Amino acid sequence: MTNVDLTPIRVGIVAGEISGDILGASLIESIKKRYPNATFEGIGGAKMIEQGCNSLFDLEELSVMGLVEVFSRLRRLFSIKDQLFQHFSNNPPDVFVGIDAPDFNLRLELQLKEVGIKTVQYVSPSIWAWRQKRIFKVAKATNLVLALLPFEKDFYDKHNFPCDYVGHTLADQITPNMPVADARIKLNLDVNAKYLALMPGSRGSELKFNSEMYLVAAQRLAAKYPSLKFIIPLVNEQRKSQFLSAKAQFAPSLDITIIDGQSRDVMAASNAIMLASGTATLEGLLVNRPMIVVHKIHWLTYKLFKPLMKVKHYSLPNLLAKKELITELIQDDATIENIVAGVSILLDGDNAQMLNAFTDLQQVLKCNASERATDSIVRLINTPNH
Numbered sequence: 329m330t331n332v333d334l335t336p337i338r339v340g341i342v343a344g345e346i347s348g349d350i351l352g353a354s355l356i357e358s359i360k361k362r363y364p365n366a367t368f369e370g371i372g373g374a375k376m377i378e379q380g381c382n383s384l385f386d387l388e389e390l391s392v393m394g395l396v397e398v399f400s401r402l403r404r405l406f407s408i409k410d411q412l413f414q415h416f417s418n419n420p421p422d423v424f425v426g427i428d429a430p431d432f433n434l435r436l437e438l439q440l441k442e443v444g445i446k447t448v449q450y451v452s453p454s455i456w457a458w459r460q461k462r463i464f465k466v467a468k469a470t471n472l473v474l475a476l477l478p479f480e481k482d483f484y485d486k487h488n489f490p491c492d493y494v495g496h497t498l499a500d501q502i503t504p505n506m507p508v509a510d511a512r513i514k515l516n517l518d519v520n521a522k523y524l525a526l527m528p529g530s531r532g533s534e535l536k537f538n539s540e541m542y543l544v545a546a547q548r549l550a551a552k553y554p555s556l557k558f559i560i561p562l563v564n565e566q567r568k569s570q571f572l573s574a575k576a577q578f579a580p581s582l583d584i585t586i587i588d589g590q591s592r593d594v595m596a597a598s599n600a601i602m603l604a605s606g607t608a609t610l611e612g613l614l615v616n617r618p619m620i621v622v623h624k625i626h627w628l629t630y631k632l633f634k635p636l637m638k639v640k641h642y643s644l645p646n647l648l649a650k651k652e653l654i655t656e657l658i659q660d661d662a663t664i665e666n667i668v669a670g671v672s673i674l675l676d677g678d679n680a681q682m683l684n685a686f687t688d689l690q691q692v693l694k695c696n697a698s699e700r701a702t703d704s705i706v707r708l709i710n711t712p713n714h
Contacts (some may be wrong), residue, residue, distance in 0.1 A: 336365040337709065340421035340445070341372065341381060342412065342436065344390035344429025346530045346563055347607035349373030351450060351698075352427050354497040355705075356381060358698035362706065370412065370424075384415065388566070390429055391531050405432060413439045420445050422709050426470075427451060438469035446708050450474045450701060452491070455483065463487050472708055474701050477648065478692060492704040495695035498607075502592060502614040504690055511596035515587060518557065524549065524671065525594050526560045526584070527603035528571075529623075534604050535567060537624040539574035542602065545622075545667040547579050552668065553675065558584040559598065561591040600674040602667070605658070609643040613686045614693075618679040620670045621656045630659050648689050653682055 339359065343352040353375035356368050360380070369382035371390060377383050385408055413436060416424060423446045426433025430453035437447040449470045455462045466473060466489070473491040475481045484491030512519050526546060528538035546558050562568040568586065575582065587594055592611055595601055601612050601619035612619040621643045624630075640646075645653050655670045657663075 331362065333363050334365055335363060336367065337363050337423075338419075338421040339366060339368045339705075340370050340412075340416050340424035340440070341368050341376070341427065342370040342390075342425075342429065342433055343372050343376060343387060343427040344432055345387070346373060346391070348427040348429060348451070349375045349387060351497050352376040352381070352425075353379045354501070354698040355425070355427075355450070355701055358702040359705070362702065369421075371408075384412065388564075390432055409436050409439075412436055416440055416445060417443050422446070423448060423705055425450050425705065430466075434465060434469045438465075441469060441471065444713060446471050446711075446713075448472050448474060448705055448708065451476055452480045452484070463489065472704060474704055476693075476697070477644070479647075492700065494700040494704065495697040496610065496693045497697045498611060498614055499690060499693035499695075500697055502611065504614060504616045504687065506593075506596040506615065508597060508599075511593050514593055515559075515590065515597055517559070517585065517597055521557045522553070522555060522675070523557045523559050523598045524675070525598035525601040525603070525617075526558055527591065527594075527601060527608050528560075529604040529606065530563045530567065530608075532566065532570060533625075534606075534623075535570050535574070537626065538604055538622070539571055540578050541622065541624065541662055541664065541667065543575055543579035543582060545602075545664050545671070546584070547582055548664060548668045549671055550582060552672065556675070558582065559587060559594055560584055561587045561589060561594040563589060563591075600671060602671055605642045605656070607644075609645055609654070610693075613645045613648075614690055616683055616686050616690075618674040618682055619654055620667075620674060621654060621658070622662050622667055622670075623656075623658050624662055625659070627659075645686065645689065648692070649685055653685050 341352055343349050352372050356379040359366050371385050371387055372381040372383045373387040424440050425448045426437050428451040441447045447470045452473050452475045475491050475493045476496045478493055481491050481493040509519050526542050528535055528542045562571055595612055595615040595617050598617055601617050602622055605621050605623045642656055657666050
C-alpha cells in the first residue's frame, strides 16, 4: 500500500509533444496517488490536462523538431520560456520536471536551478548518440535525469551524474499481441483484409517532409497489392487537415482510412507498419507488429546533424537491440523504390525473428516506470538543498 501524504506539493511540468504528454499524464497520476493535494502546472497536452495539469500554453507551440524548423520559431519559443521562468521563479514549485523537449527544457531548467528550484529531466537527451559533451550542459541544468532506456543510465554513470533508469510508461500500458481481429472490430475495419499502417509522424514538420513519399509509396504498393488496405492515425485536426491537403496533391485516388488518434489500436490492427522514427517505433515494438522506419527531415538539418552522430541506428528497437532488427530508410535512402521493396518484404516474408526479438525487449522496458519516476522525484523533493 502506497503511503499517502496530504502535503500540498507543487510540481512544475513541461512536455513538448504528444509522447511527452503520455509520460506526463502517467507521472501526474502516480504522484497524485501519494500526494492527493499535489498541483501541477506548466505545459501539457490533453492527457496531462485531463489528469489536472494547468497548462499555461498550448503544447502544439513546442511540438517542432529540426534545427532549421526550430529557427523560424525561436522568438516565440524564447518568449514562452521567459514567461514560464518568471511564473515559476515568482512562485517556486517544489520541483520542476521537464519531459523530453531538451532544447527547450534544459534552457528553462538551467534558469530555474540557478534560483534554487530542483529540476528533473525526464527522458534523457540523445547525448549518447550525438554531441556527447552536452552531458555537461545537462549536469549544469538538472539535479537528476530519469532515463527510459537502460544503456542511457550506463552513459551517465560513467560521468558520475545522478541518473535513475525507470523504464518506459508505454511498456507498462501496452498489452503485447493484442489480437488483430479485436483491434479491427474496435476500429470498425475489415477483419479479413490485409492492412498497412501509415504513420508519417505527429508533428507538423514530420508530415511536411514525410507525407509525399508515404503517399506515393502507398500508391505503388496499392498497384502491386490490389487487395492491400491503408490506414492512418492522425493526432488532431491540424495534422488531419495537413495530411488531407498532401493527399489531394500527391495521391487523390488512394483509398485510405483515417482514424482520429488511437495510434496503438491502428498498429495492432495492421499486418505491417510504415512509420517515422521516434516514440512510435517503441509503440510498434510493444504492440508486436512488423515495421519499417521511413523518415526525412530538412536537408540542411540532416547535413548538419549527420557528422555528429555516434550511433549506427536511429530507431529505438535497433538501438535497444544494438543491431538492425528493423529496416531504416532515412533521408536519401528513403526512395520510393526502397520503400516499396522494404514494405513488400514485411508483407510477404516471415517476420518471426523480428517479433521474437521485440518480445525479449519488452521485458527489459517493463518496470513500473511512472512509480519508479515518482520514487525518484519524491526523494529529490525530500533531499535538503546544499
